[in-house]
Amino acid sequence: MGCSLVATLKDVARKAGVSIRTVSNVVNDYPYVTAEVRERVKAAIEELQYQPNLSARYLRKGHSQLLAFAIPDISNVYFSEIANAIISAAATRYYTVLIDHTQGKRDNERAVLKGLTPHLIDGVILSPLALEPEDLQPRVGSVPVVLLGDRIYDVPYDHVTYDNVSAARTATQHLIATGRRRIAALGMQETNAHETETSRLRLRGYTEALTQAGLPIDPHLIIRGLPVYSRGTGARAMRYLLSLDEPPDAIFCFNDHLALGVLRAVYEAGYCVPEDIAVVGFDDIEDSRYAVPALTTIAPDKERIGDLAVAFLLGRIHGTRNGPPERVEVPCHLVIRESTMKR
Structure with missing residues (x-):
């Protein structure tokens, strides 16, 4: 009986012509790699179909490689499209996203912050409707949080929104x-x-x-x-x-x-x-x-929203983003179609 060969970090490093540490930096989305080297390593990963050993990584680093995205209305296609952008941005960084439906209710939104412990997820992207500032105060053992949406809170979390x-x-x-x-x-x-x-x-x-x-x-x-x-x-x-x-x-x-x-x-x-x-x-x-x-x-710009939210959150998780929290507004533009165009 034959056996299948599973690519390792060493195989990827040899293929890309870099060190194992460099491959690890790319896999973990650390910033210590040039753009040219990062693309070369990603190409090698894709060619060799390398899959990170997530269980071993969790045991070694204490990270589950899981994020949560909590949305108020799962029937609203806008949130589905934002979720797709977040899932895609997370996947390129070897993270999986769990979706939680809060229905815009305060108890449900608080449960996301309290119920999903660090043993299950590494961080939360949250689009709150009903939370009050006291609900969002960091607590011992709480996971990093990035906020989306229009409610502006005076809390120490990054926030991605638009004007x-x-x-x-x-x-x-x-x-x-x-x-x-x-x-x-x-x-x-x-x-x-x-x-x-x-x-x-x-x-x-x-x-x-x-x-x-x-x-x-x-x-x-x-x-x-x-x-x-x-x-x-x-x-x-x-x-x-x-x-x-x-x-x-x-x-x-x-x-x-x-x-x-x-x-x-x-x-x-x-x-x-x-x-x-x-x-x-x-x-x-x-x-x-x-x-x-x-x-x-x-x-x-939904793709930008998703990418920024994931990048900000992983920066807090991995300690590469240590500055004060930021509120960033992504651009919007008017798309003119038939419903306002005279025929």
């Missing part, structure tokens, strides 16, 4: 530039009887754009009290807006799920997009590109 106000202002300004004057805002979401930070920031960008253009802010065109960002919620809100004595001629939706529901309701009512009503979403999920008409939307 919601500027992005919402850009979306609204685009609608104004197309000649729209009665622009509705759909997305004031409430959790635990409080409006979310995301919705407050996006409303602020919307109102700033109207004010700068000299347009009135009509409270009847601002839909509040949404329980969730879903297609159904968007469709119901649009039916209400169409029932007004003066319906809107455009609508800025605070996420793409809402916008997709809006498109359906407008179609069912016999109106046309964008001729009668222009629609802009937020998040640039894959569905937005294949809607009919294709949806104009704000596109955050």
